[in-house]
Amino acid sequence: MDERAIAILGSGLIGESWAGLFAGHGYEVRCWDIDPSVATRAVLGATKIASAIAGPARQAGRITSADDLSAALEDASWVQENIVERVPEKQSLYRQVLELAGPDLLIASSTSSLTWTDLTTGLAGPDRVLTAHPFNPPHLMPLVEIYAASTHAAQRADQFYRHLDREPVFLNRPAVGHIANRLSSALWREAVNIVAEGIADVEAVDCALVNGPGLRWSVIGAHMAYHLGGGEGGIRHYLEHLGPSQERRWADLGSPALTPEVVDKLIEGIEAEADGRSVQELVSERDDAIERILKALKQPMIE
Amino acid sequence: MDERAIAILGSGLIGESWAGLFAGHGYEVRCWDIDPSVATRAVLGATKIASAIAGPARQAGRITSADDLSAALEDASWVQENIVERVPEKQSLYRQVLELAGPDLLIASSTSSLTWTDLTTGLAGPDRVLTAHPFNPPHLMPLVEIYAASTHAAQRADQFYRHLDREPVFLNRPAVGHIANRLSSALWREAVNIVAEGIADVEAVDCALVNGPGLRWSVIGAHMAYHLGGGEGGIRHYLEHLGPSQERRWADLGSPALTPEVVDKLIEGIEAEADGRSVQELVSERDDAIERILKALKQPMIE
Structure with missing residues (x-):
């Protein structure tokens, strides 16, 4: 110490x-x-x-x-x-x-x-x-x-x-939201947009995140994920071949406003997803699952 | 079946x-x-x-x-x-x-x-x-x-x-990128922006994601995370009190272009992060860790 x-x-x-x-x-x-x-x-x-x-x-x-x-x-x-x-x-x-x-x-x-x-x-x-x-x-x-x-x-x-x-x-220099809250904020903006635009419900968005990119990002970062998405050529190959389509995808993302209608949709969606569980119960479930994950990642794999 | x-x-x-x-x-x-x-x-x-x-x-x-x-x-x-x-x-x-x-x-x-x-x-x-x-x-x-x-x-x-x-x-209606790739794309845009703006390096961004929001999103979705962030009042409280500051944060996020300079920074950063590991080795590490996590979440907690 x-x-x-x-x-x-x-x-x-x-x-x-x-x-x-x-x-x-x-x-x-x-x-x-x-x-x-x-x-x-x-x-x-x-x-x-x-x-x-x-x-x-x-x-x-x-x-x-x-x-x-x-x-x-x-x-x-x-x-x-x-x-x-x-x-x-x-x-x-x-x-x-x-x-x-x-x-x-x-x-x-x-x-x-x-x-x-x-x-x-x-x-x-x-x-x-x-x-x-x-x-x-x-x-x-x-x-x-x-x-x-x-x-x-x-x-x-x-x-x-x-x-x-x-x-x-x-950080190399001070920034509002440091790194993690900037990333969270960027992701949530699109998560709100998907609900606001009627593409999917709150619960579907959360379920997709947890079982797809969230699970992956608990193991590798976003930059590394695109590196692996490029196959043997890695991120260089990815950026050369898919950089322009990625820029088009970025242009297609939304900039929702938190209007009363959108706020109502979010609140109703969360109520459906929480399904009667209190904030305290949900926090306990979250923390229990995170503890399991951290433990599992530290221990040698047992078959 | x-x-x-x-x-x-x-x-x-x-x-x-x-x-x-x-x-x-x-x-x-x-x-x-x-x-x-x-x-x-x-x-x-x-x-x-x-x-x-x-x-x-x-x-x-x-x-x-x-x-x-x-x-x-x-x-x-x-x-x-x-x-x-x-x-x-x-x-x-x-x-x-x-x-x-x-x-x-x-x-x-x-x-x-x-x-x-x-x-x-x-x-x-x-x-x-x-x-x-x-x-x-x-x-x-x-x-x-x-x-x-x-x-x-x-x-x-x-x-x-x-x-x-x-x-x-x-999905309630077809959308380009479905849900998960829209979310990934939105997050990666800000991840690229943080590197492009010199706020942090590629490896720091990935490390922040994996040990912070990524770990959390492997357990609860982004909407639910803001619900729990609102304390006992949940997402309703969060949106009432912090909705306006969230909209200001969204406005502060970047819209980077994949210029040759940014592409070079990303490639150099990934090379530093990969530290000699091939794409195939990184994929095996990723899949091994994901298997551990899925196993840990299914099994009862052993103290």
Whole structure:
């Protein structure tokens, strides 16, 4: 372990999940929130997650709640920040943290909708801030999307998240939506279009994704899929022969607006697909299936 | 089993994979191709696939090559057509088939780039033709996207593919790219844009997809993912609160052109990601991982 204690600043669902992951790998974790009762609740949830991750072989780290920032930051070398998605609140917190903390502390923001540039413009010490966006829930999903301006911060982040069994992915420059949410957003636009245009129902679209491209993309990326789609000639062959038809296909995709009619179709479709299952039940089913998959991909194949 | 023998017309890689799947579930299969050596080779490949699918408990169906169409169609009630993607060739084949075959035979086309309307315009007996587009390789990937104009054909197709352990998904109307390739195409457009704009490298984009949204979409669809992203209020809450920001995100996505510079970046990026592995090695890795996942999702969770 290269970091010392970890401070979770903002202890809602994302903070709780991170805290469980960190402690499950042996780190001492302090949870702070502007609402102390949120931090207390997070300690309970994170402790369960941590012991599941640590298993019988390893000792989970201690998770406590901290009443104030200086208690949260004591001996900490890493902050995972998950507070409200607003620049003034985040910058004000960063300023306090940088004043209280030792010189080696880094602040990793889980921000989904803001960029590193948004977070650091006008801030003294921008090199000590990085974006490290997880995919929900962070204790389960391997992806962490990172932008760090300094090599030092990037290297520490790489080492830290890899030690936690995550897959850190680095952006070359800050971008709204990082990578994954840009891809999700692009796919969902066409998923909405297919429903809006009456090509297929919500449930059919989801079923096609899960049993086709989604299954494939859990194993190989989109670029690699087109490489394999090109046969022995790979992506070079594909782009030479099918590049122009791909550009025509792109032109045929839709740009739906979320009109009241489209919104109604989406809501009705989801209700049919959920078939009485609550959001909580659906989340449990999702997480159970993702755990099976991650386990299966790690284990040797048993015939 | 509700169908009798199956005729594979067009016995390249897709036809061979279908033949293996059908015979693996006990069907007698005849492979025909305009090039008889292709049909002979398909019988060998499909026989291996079939015995792996049938396993020790079940008897695989017999797979033979047929020298002419009438031999391929003898006693057949189902055609899976996988010939070249050109309307005149396909329609000419369908005319011969419908003349030779009994009145209950249906022709399912694996066409990826053509629609049911393209295939049936001007054809006598359009109700006996349906599109049934698999995801490659068909013996492994569950998805079959179907458009059938008649309820009778749709019901038979549903029953037939379900018996083969596939997941049939029905379109309400024919569309270029059906569902899955429209979604893939939309996602890939943004994946290319991210590389073209210098936000991230090819390998980083693929790694983000596989460890984030791809993993999630192997379990739940894109619409359902936004439903769960809305918390207890589900997609209704999501659309009310974040609909406008989603529309702004859509507007921020790119429309890249496959210029020589972008093509070079993609090819270099894929070469870095493949890291010396051949297309054949990458395909084997992909298929092995997909088999593990499908197995893991079927079995009860073992702690």
